[in-house]
Amino acid sequence: MRQSWLFSVVHKLLHLFNWLLSTPAYIRYALVLLLTAFYFCLPSPLFDVPYSTVVTDRDNHLLGAHIADDGQWRFPVADSVPKRYIQCLLAFEDESFYVHPGVNPLAMLRAAYQNIRSGKIISGGSTITMQTIRLARPAKRNLWNKVIEMVRAIRLELHLSKSEILTLYAAHAPYGANVVGLEAASWRYFACPASELSWAESATLAVLPNAPGLVHPGRNRNTLKTKRDRLLNRLLEKKVIDTLDYQLSIDEPIVEHPATLPRLAPHVLASTLKKTPGTIFQSSLTEKTQQQAIAVVERHARTLRLNQVHNAAAIIIDNQTAKVLAYVGNTLPDKNNADHGNQVDVIQSSRSSGSILKPLLYAASLNDGLIWPRQLIKDVPTYYSDFSPQNYNRSYDGAVRADEALARSLNIPFVLMQDNFGTERFLQFLRKTGFTSFPKPANHYGLSLILGGGETKLWELAGVYSSIARIVQGYVPRQSRYDAADLSMPLLNKHDTLTIGKNLSTVPTWLTAGALWFTLDAMTRLNRPEEESGWEAFASSQKIAWKTGTSFGFRDAWAIGVTPEYTVAVWVGNADGEGRPGITGGSAAAPIMFDLFRLLPSTSWFQTPLDDLNEVAVCRHSGMPAGPNCEVADTMLVPHCETRPKPCPYHHLVHLDQSGRYRVTSDCYSPSHMLTRKWFVLPPLTEWYFRHKSPLYNTLPPMLNGCIDETLSPMEFIYPTQNVAVYIPKNIQGDNEQVVVKIAHRNPTSKVYWYANNIYLGETSQYHQMGMQLTTGTHTITCTDEAGNRIMRRIKCLNKE
Ligand SMILES: [Zn+2]
Known part of the structure; x- marks a missing residue:
């Protein structure tokens, strides 16, 4: 049936063809011409018009x-x-x-x-x-x-x-x-x-x-x-x-007035207009969350304007997909329509990072086995040739647990941590995460990098913290494996997706799940520092890992919060860079961050990545690997790593006389009458600050008259630091001024005698610092005390350029 139908069509076509061949040539040409004209009669493109x-x-x-x-x-x-x-x-x-x-x-x-x-x-x-x-x-x-x-x-x-x-x-x-x-x-x-x-x-x-x-x-x-x-x-x-x-x-009534079109993502629109004008950009945002996020930012913006703070930005990311749910690039213009740079997309602007990178350095140090979470880190006056970090509250704890240093955002422990990790390595580490905002060499940033010496973008920051959530959240369900796709910047295009499940490995792409889990854990225990008074007001019922940052001169206030499901990042400040007193991450940005979390469904918490944690013996006092002299060792979990911190150096065997009130040595006391104790002894400078904050700290008993301790020096140099050149200070006239050398002594009542290049300079008691006129070159500073203890430091003096 079908065949005969086909046969008839072919037959008719042949017939038509034969007939055409029999017609005069001009008809054939005209026909060809007509057919060609018909073929090309559509303008191309049909619609030659610009689009919105x-x-x-x-x-x-x-x-x-x-x-x-x-x-x-x-x-x-x-x-x-x-x-x-x-x-x-x-x-x-x-x-x-x-x-x-x-x-x-x-x-x-x-x-x-x-x-x-x-x-x-x-x-x-x-x-x-x-x-x-x-x-x-x-x-x-x-x-x-x-x-x-x-x-x-x-x-x-x-x-x-x-x-x-x-x-x-x-x-x-x-x-x-x-x-x-x-x-x-x-x-x-x-x-x-x-x-x-x-x-x-x-x-x-x-x-x-x-x-x-x-x-x-x-x-x-x-x-x-x-x-x-x-x-x-x-x-x-x-x-x-x-x-x-x-x-x-x-x-239904007939339309009354034309509506104004929504203006819910002006900064996304501006960037689309720049990159692909005349097209539809289907973003990953959700209208409702975007609207609510704008409302939250605007509510806070009204208060911030009273303090001449005119700009704020916020971003919410769905961690599982890396998709952006809300993108508030800036505040809306104020009611007077004054120009405060509201058109600037602050999410993509480079701003000083303040303390917001500290969790990353903490995670990197845990990852490399340089520290353990409870390990004591020094928090004492610290001097570098051109830089002397200070804590926000200008005080010192002597020594502080690493996780507590992060929770309290202490500056000195983190500068020491960066020094230990290496600035160049930390920069490489940051770049590996996808940060593009640290392009300069290490010496440009120096050790102040961790305190906000570099600039970053809210976009990249949110991307990295969201990646952390993906790595930790994915580790257990993937049978203790890592997915290379987890490390990703946020995705703003609905059609972009992470290629999950293609590159699974037991080797981490970036940091281990254990190091990151401990970092998130420390970030939940944020012990608000003084800068952030009133934080209880916005303490959330949800468990959130979070960190704030405030840049030098109160120019930038940051807050970032992470749960397994969401990352919320907020920046507050002035787009023109003008600082305002009192604008801190805790007071200005964190309240917005917590309010944004309230818009989202309640969240869960990260599963502990047990396969990536090791059970170890930890000295209860120092948080370091327990040594033979440590009094109490606890069995604890720490991030898995081939290397580990040095064993606890603070526990010593101390010999006492029979009364237990004086220290003795075998040189001055009969060993058969000695009492031997394990004693937690911090270095003199650390001890000086630590014992004020820790009433339970037991200082060493004094030496028995006539005994000299060869092992535990009671003195320690504060300034200059070992191996750091000293620039000779100058007065306004350009003349050399005195270099002030400082030491700490364990015994508050002891006197100290000072020598420079074996020339006696004088004595000090209680506060041990001595001004000395030094020329360029190398000098030997020596201090002795009444008991005959002695410390010495060679220092190199330079003229400041
Ligand atoms: Zn110990």
Whole structure:
């Protein structure tokens, strides 16, 4: 059957071909010419017009749009047209759209008849395809143009599918004033995407292009309603809608005023306009979270403005996918519309990092086995040749647990940690995470890097902390393996995805899950430092790992919070860099961060990555690997690592006389009468500060008269630090001033005698510091005490350039 049908077609074609061959040549040429002309009769591209730049959320909800270059609100051509609108449009304009080949002779005859009868043009009998051609190339309405339109319509039908033609029509239909296309009209008149239009709204937008002048608030609205309702009635008759739908629809009022388009992501729109103008950027944002996040930032911005702080930015990331849920690039302009740089996208701006990188250094040090979480780190006056770090509260703890140093954001322990880790290595480590904001060599930043000596971007910061959450959260479910895809900057494009599961390995791509888990754990125990008074007010019921940062001169206030599910990062300050007293991460940025967390569903906590933790014996006092003299060793978990910190150096065997009140040595006391004890002894300088903060610290008993301790020196140099050059200070006239050398003595009542290059300088008691006139070159400083103890340091003096 099928074969015979095919045979008949081929037979007829051959017949036609034979007939063509028999015709005169000029007919053949004319025919070829006509066919060629027909083939090329469509202008390319069909629509040569500029489009608006559009940003939507992940569900296609409009977040913002920029007008097209020709001043029209013309959204880029969509992928499809909503079904409801199509049914309205075809019922109104072109009922046999799916059947005709581009032109509909019957409709044209009917239109001609109607026009003649009424004596004026009521209908053009044009199909949607013909109207699409006319929208693309508007031309004077005459018979000749109509013929061209018809030919091109037929050609378009051969070129595109019916639904593609509908998409083109919908995208370019006029909707009054400068609104072009269904999507723009839908937002402008009904403040919703075309996919959410009701029957009444769809009907309104189906009849409007026929007479776009009908949409003017307050004018012609009755005419428009009549047209709309007539169309709804037709839909009812054709059983497209039921009676209930019909009743509800005709009761819907006609649009009053055009809506203003949403402006929910101005900074994302600006960057889309720069990178891909005239396109739709479907972002990963969600309209609701974005709206709420803007409201939170604006609520705080009103208070901040009272203190002349005009800018703030916030970003929320879904950790599992790395997708950005909210992107608030800056505050809205104030009510006076004063220019405070609100158009600047602060999320992408480089700003001084303050203390916000400390958790990363802590994690890197844990990862490399340089420290353990409870290990004591020194917190004493520390001097480098050009730099002397200070804690925020200007005091010293002597020694402090590493996790507590992070929780309290102490500066000195972290400068020592960076010195120990190596600035160059720390920079390499930061760059490996994806930070691009540390491009300069190590000596540019120096040891102040960890205190905010470098600049970073909220975007990159949020990306790195979100990566940390992914690594720790993924470790246990993936059977103790790492996924290279976890380390990723945030994704703002809905269609970008992490390639999860392709590169699984037991070897970490970056840091171990154990080191990161301990870091997050320390960040939950943030012991608010003095700078952040009033923090209890926003303490959250949720468990959140968080850290704040404040840059030098109160220019930048940061806060970042992490849970397994979300990362929230906030920056507050002035875009022009003007600092304001009292603007700190804790007082200005953290409250916004906590309020943003309140918008999100409640979160869980990270599973402990037991496979990446080791059980070890830890000295209870020092938090370091327990040595033979340690009094109590606890069994604890620490991050797995091949190397480990040095064993506890602070526990010593101490020999006492029979009374237990004096220390003795075998040189001055009979060993058979000695008592031997394990004793926790910090170096003199550390002890000086530590014992004030720790009442339980037992200082060493004094030496028995006539005994000298060769092992535990009671004295320690404070300044100059070992192996650090000393720059000779100068007065205003440029003359050399004294170099002040400082030492600490364990015994508060002891006197100290000072020598420079074996020349006696004088004695000190209680506070041991001595000014000395030194020339450039190397000098030997010696101190002795009443008991005959002696310390010596060689120092190198330089003239400051
Ligand atoms: Zn110990």
